Amino acid sequence: MKGKIEALLNGDPEAKQFFLEEIRRVALQSKMESLLRTRIGDDYPEEVLSALILKLFSMKEAILRKEEVNRSYIRKVIRSCLVDAVNKEAGVTIVSTNNPVKYDEEGRVREFEELFGHEENKDMEIEAKELFDEILSILSEKDIDTLCYYLNTKIYKREVKIKGMSKDALYKRWERLRKKIRKRLAYMPSEEEIRVFAERFLSEVCAKRGYK
Numbered sequence: 001m002k003g004k005i006e007a008l009l010n011g012d013p014e015a016k017q018f019f020l021e022e023i024r025r026v027a028l029q030s031k032m033e034s035l036l037r038t039r040i041g042d043d044y045p046e047e048v049l050s051a052l053i054l055k056l057f058s059m060k061e062a063i064l065r066k067e068e069v070n071r072s073y074i075r076k077v078i079r080s081c082l083v084d085a086v087n088k089e090a091g092v093t094i095v096s097t098n099n100p101v102k103y104d105e106e107g108r109v110r111e112f113e114e115l116f117g118h119e120e121n122k123d124m125e126i127e128a129k130e131l132f133d134e135i136l137s138i139l140s141e142k143d144i145d146t147l148c149y150y151l152n153t154k155i156y157k158r159e160v161k162i163k164g165m166s167k168d169a170l171y172k173r174w175e176r177l178r179k180k181i182r183k184r185l186a187y188m189p190s191e192e193e194i195r196v197f198a199e200r201f202l203s204e205v206c207a208k209r210g211y212k
Contacts (some may be wrong), residue, residue, distance in 0.1 A: 001069040005056055012070045019052065019078075022071075035086055044085065051081045062184075064135075066130060068078045081177045083156075128196035131189050135197065136205070138184045139177075146173045147204035151198050 007015035023045045027033040027133070036044040055077060056063065063069055138149065145162050149170050152158040162170060202211075 001071060001074055002064060002066075005060075005069065007076075008053065009056060011070060021051055023048050023052070023074065023082070026075050027082055030079055032082050032083065032086065036082065039086060048078070048081050048085050052078060053086060055081060062134060063067065077161065082151075097175060099122065113205040128200070129191050130198055131193050131197050133182060135201075138180070142173070143177050143180070144205060145209070146177050148200065148209060150174050151202055152206065152211055155198060156202070183201055 004015050004018055008019055024033070027036055027044070027048075036048075039112075121208055145165075149160055149162050149165075152160045165173075
C-alpha cells in the first residue's frame, strides 16, 4: 500500500481511481453512502479523496516509516475522512468513528466523550504495536508524565501524583495532549487498540518512572 499512497500523492491517475473505489467501498460498508450523497452529492468520493490526500500528505513521513501499511489501516484513514465530511456538512465537531456509524435524529454523526471509538480489528497485535510506536514518537517528556497520570487516574482509577503539578494543571495539560494526539494520528484507534496500548504504556513506560 505504500506504493499506492506515494503514487496518489504524485498524482497518478490509476492510484486516484484505486482510492476512489476504496472510498466507495468503505462508505457502503459503513452505511454512510446514502447520507454522503444527500449531504454532498453523487460526487462525494472526489471531495473525500481531496481530504484524504491532504491527510496523507500531513502524515506522509510517519506512514512511510512504517514497515508495512496494510489495507485495514488505509480504510481506517478513509473512514475518518468520511466522518469528517459528514460532520463538516452538518456543522458538527469531528469526533471518533464508530463502525457502523450511528447518527442522531437530525442525521448528524453522534459525538462521544471518549477520545477513541470502537471498531473491529483483525490485525490487533500489529496495529497496537504501530499505535504504541507512533504515539510514543510524538510525546515530549511532559506529555509522557501527563499520559501516565491520565491512564492511571482516569482509566484504571489509581491515584498518582506528578511532582510539582496540581490536578487542575494536569487536566489542562491532558486536554492539550489529547488534541495533539488527535491531530497527529492518521485515524482514530479502536477501543481495543487503545486498551492494548494503555496496558503496554503503563507497564513499559509509566512503571519505569515510578507511576504504579
